[in-house]
Amino acid sequence: MTAKRKIYIAAMRALMYLSAALTAGLVLFMIIYVMAKGIPNITWELLSSEPSYLTEKIGILPDILNTVYIVIATLIIVIPLGVGAAIYLTEYARNKKIVAAIEYASETLSGIPSVIYGLVGLLFFCQFMSFGRSLIAGALTLVIMNLPTVMRTTQESLKTVPQSYREGAFGLGAGKWRVILTVVLPGCVDGVITGCILSIGRILGESAALLFTAGFAHSLNGFFEGLTSSGSTLTVALYFYAKEQGEFEVAFAIAAILMVLTLIINFAAEAVSRYFEKRRAL
């Protein structure tokens, strides 16, 4: 072997290990640094109160509740839409042009940056539909963002429903709708659960789209009252405390909470996909 070849091999090997180590190091650094800076600042008071100008104390309970409300509202709307669209594509669609248009549209939606969603959400939901800056306007914007995800995961789970089940049901005289209700819909469950987990992750991390549509108030509201009023989610609150107010302790506390939630969601997605794979193999 020539010296040149040996050097090439050694250099490539070294670069590869270096890159992999750098990637792993970055992940470890992000987790450890955020946790170390954030966890000491998480106090019961922070989690259980609302911010007050009088006492100059910061509490993130309203932001936690707003996050929960927006997740619930988004999922309630996006799941029927996504499942319906997936059922249309796998069970009904015969026209190839319509299928291609729908698939192209869903790919386009997943490539659009969240600032643009925020802007269109502001124009359409807040101004045109006159919802104003409110959690519901934010949730509707997030519905558009998450629709491709729910559609794709549902479609994937529908592909695993054996054709023979459908034929069996048709053979017993069931109509199309009956077949969908009894055979196809139960097959969606895997996809819907995976879609929910992925959407929750995306909603938790979203900030730009919500900044223009849901606003950034920190008042404590019930669910329905909350939906119609402006409110910030945890990520938006993090941005404001860090960028506009210089409250880095609070920002890191929120960052640590978001990091833990991200970890949970990742493992949940992993566990769910493995569980379904195992069940399918049976």
Next chain:
Amino acid sequence: MKKLKNPTEKIIEGIFLILGLITVGFVLLITVYLIISGIPAIREIGLFDFLFGKTWDYSKNLYGILPFILTSIYGTAGAIILGVPVGFLTAVYLAKIASPRVKFFMETAVSLLAGIPSVVYGLVGMIVLVPAIREVFDLPDGSSLFAAIIVLAVMILPSIIKVSMTALEAVPKEYEDASLALGATPIETYFKVSVPAAKSGIAAAVVLGVGRAIGEAMAIIMVSGNAPNMPELFGSVRFLTTAVASEMNYATDGSLHQQALFSVALVLFLFIMLINAALNFFLKREKED
């Protein structure tokens, strides 16, 4: 014998068709809204002055977005230059060399990196990276294009690693076996046989990274200083995305200022559509290979 459809079935099919077409409706809604709201300001300012004007100052009614366009291009290019080699080499390692255990851990780590909210990257960038840049390069302020490039490079890593890995894993084993049998070492085989065979997929990974980088707003708004200057590596800069994000909440409804921000978004949207078209091209070619 053709089965007769009862009216209920027809109605239900219609409902599903509508649900299916909702995505198309959303894309049209976004496109139409952006065009309608983006055109008036461009008309008023003039296309040339808008795209190539070097000053953005709404108090003087000057709306030139060349600084934003160039910053977005430089920022994305910088992130690609830093992020792609690291991501690509990591992907080769994970797809070809790593033991199943290492691979499992790394894949989990990479998905985690993808799941971290962008504001968290922004926060860490603000507290760790910006002061570090100020110290190392002896600057009055570390918030700069350079800081944004590093944050973007980290943020595009997961997409690049995942898409390249999928492409590398799809390379037929026979290609590699043939190369090994001819006397090439494993490393030579990976880089001289597997990588060229997976080149469409790797190109798709790079294009996806470009899309992510050009669309990111919140992480870089926190580290880039946000002054509408012409881009300098160590200067405070503003991107297309951060221009929209930082002023949208302050612009008066219906003002030329607000309309100009819509036009900025329209320019950003056109960039994204171009990138999407490129991505589709490479993905299609990978499928054909």
